[in-house]
Amino acid sequence: MSFINYSSREINCKIVYYGPGLCGKTTNLQFVYKRTKPDQKGKLISLATETERTLFFDFLPLALGDIKGFRVRFHLYTVPGQVFYAASRKLILKGVDGVVFVADSQIERMEANIESLEDLKINLAEQGYELEKLPYTIQYNKRDLPYVAPAKEMDSLLNPTRVPSFEGVAVTGVGVFETLKSVAKQVLFELKKHY
Amino acid sequence: MESNLIMYEDEFRRIDDELKRLYHQANAKVLFLIDKNGQLIASAGDTHDIDTTALASLTAGNIAATGGMARLLGEKEFSVLFHEGDKDNIHISLVGQRVILVVIFDQRSSLGLVRLRVRKSTETLAKIFDEITQKADKDRSEGRLDESPFAEISDEDIDNLFR
Numbered sequence: 001m002s003f004i005n006y007s008s009r010e011i012n013c014k015i016v017y018y019g020p021g022l023c024g025k026t027t028n029l030q031f032v033y034k035r036t037k038p039d040q041k042g043k044l045i046s047l048a049t050e051t052e053r054t055l056f057f058d059f060l061p062l063a064l065g066d067i068k069g070f071r072v073r074f075h076l077y078t079v080p081g082q083v084f085y086a087a088s089r090k091l092i093l094k095g096v097d098g099v100v101f102v103a104d105s106q107i108e109r110m111e112a113n114i115e116s117l118e119d120l121k122i123n124l125a126e127q128g129y130e131l132e133k134l135p136y137t138i139q140y141n142k143r144d145l146p147y148v149a150p151a152k153e154m155d156s157l158l159n160p161t162r163v164p165s166f167e168g169v170a171v172t173g174v175g176v177f178e179t180l181k182s183v184a185k186q187v188l189f190e191l192k193k194h195y
Numbered sequence: 196m197e198s199n200l201i202m203y204e205d206e207f208r209r210i211d212d213e214l215k216r217l218y219h220q221a222n223a224k225v226l227f228l229i230d231k232n233g234q235l236i237a238s239a240g241d242t243h244d245i246d247t248t249a250l251a252s253l254t255a256g257n258i259a260a261t262g263g264m265a266r267l268l269g270e271k272e273f274s275v276l277f278h279e280g281d282k283d284n285i286h287i288s289l290v291g292q293r294v295i296l297v298v299i300f301d302q303r304s305s306l307g308l309v310r311l312r313v314r315k316s317t318e319t320l321a322k323i324f325d326e327i328t329q330k331a332d333k334d335r336s337e338g339r340l341d342e343s344p345f346a347e348i349s350d351e352d353i354d355n356l357f358r
Contacts, residue, residue, distance in 0.1 A: 001199050001200065001232055002199050002200075003199065003200045003201075003202070003230055003232070003234045003236070004199060004200070004201045004202070005202045005207070005236075006201070006202060006203045006204060006207075007202055007203065007204045007207035007208075008207075011344070012234040014232055014233070014234075042246065042248045042249060043246055043248075043249050045249050045252065045253065047256070056256060056260070057256060059233075059249070059252045059253075059256075061248045061249075061252070064356040064357065065355060065356045067344065067345075067348060067352045067353070067355075067356070068344040068345070068347070068348065068352070069344065070344045072356060075233060075234065075252065087263055088260070088263075090263075091256070091259040091260060091262075091263055092256075092259075094231070094232060094259060095230075095231065095232030095233075177357060180357075181353070181357045184353065184356070184357075185350075185353045188345065188348055188352075188353055189348070191199075191345045191348075192345040192346065192348050194199070194335075
């Protein structure tokens with residue numbers, strides 16, 4: 001649910017990064033934070049455990065520029081990936097405008113990817129959303145590691161509707177901005193459709 | 196699924212006026228009005244030293260977590276949260292179904308006073324937000340959102356954001 005403020009001429013959109021534990025959601029946000037100009041970003045908030053696992057969410061506000069005289073703000077959130085934080089994950093999807101699913105390309109994590117994607121669909125449905133109708137992009141992360149599944153194979157497993165997908169190495173930034181731009185574009189075009 | 200929140204100048208001014216009134220009557224330091232999804236709607240008082248965007252997001256997370264706890268216990272929601280600090284205190288409450296009111300105050304005010312004033316302002320604010328929702332629904336059903344900044348958005352506009 002985006003927030004359009006005609007008074008301050010701002011539009012706010014919420015983008016959520018979803019995916020299994022340790023797939024690189026937080027790393028995506030950290031790279032975006034690192035590579036964005038200081039005047040375009042707010043603080044990167046991480047509610048994490050002592051071992052740097054996401055406990056509740058990470059949050060990064062971005063104000064990249066103006067469109068038609070309106071300041072466009074994206075609020076990027078990650079969910080905690082670990083299975084037992086299910087209740088928290090559900091909360092963060094509230095009011096989402098666009099979803100990025102970060103999949104772990106390692107063959108041994110394919111099961112976890114599938115499980116997380118199912119979990120995403122169920123949690124969205126509980127809030128009255130359908131993944132198929134939301135702006136949605138997939139990132140196949142960790143392409144630099146050995147024993148990764150071919151992107152084509154991952155497409156057939158995780159991307160039956162063929163939404164935009166990108167190969168990524170979030171630690172070095174490969175695919176990070178491409179992914180964000182893809183989902184942002186869909187979110188803004190969705191607004192165009194409805195307003 | 197909730198619809199988008201659209202705020203026009205007129206309603207924004209009325210909200211702003213009500214926040215200013217509450218700010219004075221409750222002897223508060225700072226006031227915020229936040230959308231349940233974590234987006235800042237309006238504020239009153241000296242917000243200069245506060246990261247308002249981060250505060251808004253964390254407050255919404257707080258309310259969401261508390262709401263989750265409430266449902267586990269069979270409550271509909273906990274409509275008021277209060278955090279007490281050494282110097283500053285935060286009073287968080289729900290306005291209608293989609294907005295959160297945050298009042299930060301110190302020893303110049305008191306919890307009792309804040310609660311009393313918040314209750315009154317909540318009624319006024321809830322009414323304004325109801326009107327905003329009705330207005331947006333009406334505009335949408337009549338296809339009358341003439342000022343829309345997105346009607347002619349292009350690929351190039353979006354590319355420019357990421358340059």
